Amino acid sequence: MTSQTDMSAMIARIADRHDVPLAVLLATMASLVKSGVRPNLARLEQLLGRKAREVVALRRRLSPPSQDPVVDEARRKASRALEAGQFAEIERALAQLELHFFGGMTDLSTMPADRRVAAGETRSDRAATALLELSPTACREASQRYAEAAAIIGLADIPRSRDMALRQGDALARIGEDFGDAAGFEAAIEHFRRLLNGLDNLDDTAAWAAVQERLARTLAGLAGLTGEERRLTEALACCRAALDDLRHEQAPLLWRALKLRFARIAIPLAEEREDDALLEEAISALATALARWNRDGDEVRWLEAEQLISRGRAALGRRTSDLALLERAFNGFNRVAKTVNRQREPLRWAELQDQMGGVLAAMGERYSESVVLEEAVAAFDAALEERRRERSPQLWAASAANQGLASMQLAARRKDQGLAQRALLQIAAAVEAMREAGNGAEVAALQKKLIQAGSLAEAMSRG
Numbered sequence: 001m002t003s004q005t006d007m008s009a010m011i012a013r014i015a016d017r018h019d020v021p022l023a024v025l026l027a028t029m030a031s032l033v034k035s036g037v038r039p040n041l042a043r044l045e046q047l048l049g050r051k052a053r054e055v056v057a058l059r060r061r062l063s064p065p066s067q068d069p070v071v072d073e074a075r076r077k078a079s080r081a082l083e084a085g086q087f088a089e090i091e092r093a094l095a096q097l098e099l100h101f102f103g104g105m106t107d108l109s110t111m112p113a114d115r116r117v118a119a120g121e122t123r124s125d126r127a128a129t130a131l132l133e134l135s136p137t138a139c140r141e142a143s144q145r146y147a148e149a150a151a152i153i154g155l156a157d158i159p160r161s162r163d164m165a166l167r168q169g170d171a172l173a174r175i176g177e178d179f180g181d182a183a184g185f186e187a188a189i190e191h192f193r194r195l196l197n198g199l200d201n202l203d204d205t206a207a208w209a210a211v212q213e214r215l216a217r218t219l220a221g222l223a224g225l226t227g228e229e230r231r232l233t234e235a236l237a238c239c240r241a242a243l244d245d246l247r248h249e250q251a252p253l254l255w256r257a258l259k260l261r262f263a264r265i266a267i268p269l270a271e272e273r274e275d276d277a278l279l280e281e282a283i284s285a286l287a288t289a290l291a292r293w294n295r296d297g298d299e300v301r302w303l304e305a306e307q308l309i310s311r312g313r314a315a316l317g318r319r320t321s322d323l324a325l326l327e328r329a330f331n332g333f334n335r336v337a338k339t340v341n342r343q344r345e346p347l348r349w350a351e352l353q354d355q356m357g358g359v360l361a362a363m364g365e366r367y368s369e370s371v372v373l374e375e376a377v378a379a380f381d382a383a384l385e386e387r388r389r390e391r392s393p394q395l396w397a398a399s400a401a402n403q404g405l406a407s408m409q410l411a412a413r414r415k416d417q418g419l420a421q422r423a424l425l426q427i428a429a430a431v432e433a434m435r436e437a438g439n440g441a442e443v444a445a446l447q448k449k450l451i452q453a454g455s456l457a458e459a460m461s462r463g
Contacts, residue, residue, distance in 0.1 A: 011025050013343075014045065016344070017345070018052035018055070024052075024082065034135065035136065035137075037134070047178060059079065061121075061128075062125070070097075074093050077089070078097075081093060101115050108152065114156075116156040117157050117160060121153075123152055124149040124164055127145035127146045127167065136184070140171075142174075146170075165195055169188045169218070172184050172187045173188035192215040206251040209242035209246040209254055210251075212241060213261055215235075216265065236262065242258050243285075246258065252292075255289075256301075259285045259289035260301070260305055262282065263312065267308060287309065289305060303339060307332070309332060310331075311329070313325045314326060323363065330360065333355050333356045337352040346386040347386060351395075353382040357377075357378075360372055360373070360375050360406075361373065361402070377406050381403065393436065393437045398434075400426055400429065400430040400433070404426035404430065405453055407423035408424065411460070412459070415460065424453055424454065
């Protein structure tokens with residue numbers, strides 16, 4: 001299958017999954033081409049998937065009927081343009097609608113509160129329209145428009161104004177997240193810290209905690225780009241501080257989001273540091289969140305939390321040789337995997353196969369029978385069917401190395417020199433692929449697996 005065919009299939013899959021017209025995604029792709037950014041196919045699927053969700057959200061905001069025929073007509077125009085992927089026409093229709101809400105008035109203090117909120121919400125929709133394009137310029141434009149929306153709404157609806165200010169920072173962070181520019185993250189961090197300075201953690205607890213959650217996410221994003229571990233430590237401190245002051249009943253969704261944010265940051269960091277205490281803290285955070293979480297209310301996030309707590313349990317189970325934890329981890333991954341449609345979400349499905357393979361390999365080390373290691377190798381095989389080297393070299397390298405190490409363990413169990421040699425070569429190829437992809441941190445992690453496999457091979461030769 002050619003790369004172009006892969007890309008066409010991926011775009012069609014996203015359009016089908018989110019019920020978004022192909023024209024919209026193709027318009028987004030056109031903006032990406034103009035920006036000069038060339039992400040690999042796996043990363044492109046993530047970016048377009050998020051854009052598709054944003055299209056659905058904008059479509060929803062444009063759909064409510066109004067008692068004002070001018071408003072209805074403007075929204076219909078914007079909706080038609082959205083479905084056609086005509087971003088400039090959406091902007092034109094929304095700009096006209098905004099002028100209607102202002103009604104020629106220039107003094108915000110004299111405008112009725114409902115008109116101010118409506119005008120500000122429309123400016124926010126114009127920001128969301130800008131973000132449908134994939135370029136740093138679009139992110140900056142959206143950030144400015146969210147700032148304007150916050151100012152327009154102002155005291156007319158303080159919670160809504162604060163939400164716009166949060167989105168202003170989010171748009172800046174996108175420059176770092178989508179285009180690898182640390183300046184975007186740094187600008188967002190500065191913005192969120194300014195917001196914190198204007199809030200009191202006791203008088204404005206929920207608003208203050210919401211900024212802490214955004215700040216934590218942005219600090220973690222910057223750490224992922226620069227490798228600065230101190231940023232992750234700062235991010236965890238933001239989550240802990242917010243959870244110290246915010247009670248569940250004050251803002252249930254925010255409380256849950258903070259628990260999830262903490263775990264997203266803590267578990268990979270704990271794995272890298274081999275920090276059992278941090279793993280236990282993250283698992284506890286997720287367990288308390290899941291205990292008060294109605295799966296039917298937000299199944300997507302519930303499944304994310306279930307997958308994340310399973311990852312934490314798997315890491316801790318491997319480190320402590322706790323079979324009960326490993327079994328709980330496998331069962332959790334399996335529950336999530338049963339909900340994922342392979343055709344619609346192949347990379348998500350493959351990730352879960354890889355994670356289940358990792359747990360099976362850890363369990364297989366502790367059983368005398370070879371069958372569990374064989375199941376681990378088969379799970380990695382399944383993951384590699386979707387994580388192809390030509391499509392997503394880093395994901396391929398990770399699963400190939402994991403399979404190679406499980407195969408080496410199986411070879412040692414069987415005393416199979418041929419399998420051991422193939423396993424070593426597979427891990428070496430994975431290290432080289434990761435090096436070619438330019439991911440130095442992951443190269444180091446895979447080299448540890450190569451050393452581990454080499455030690456097993458040496459022990460076999462002596463035996």
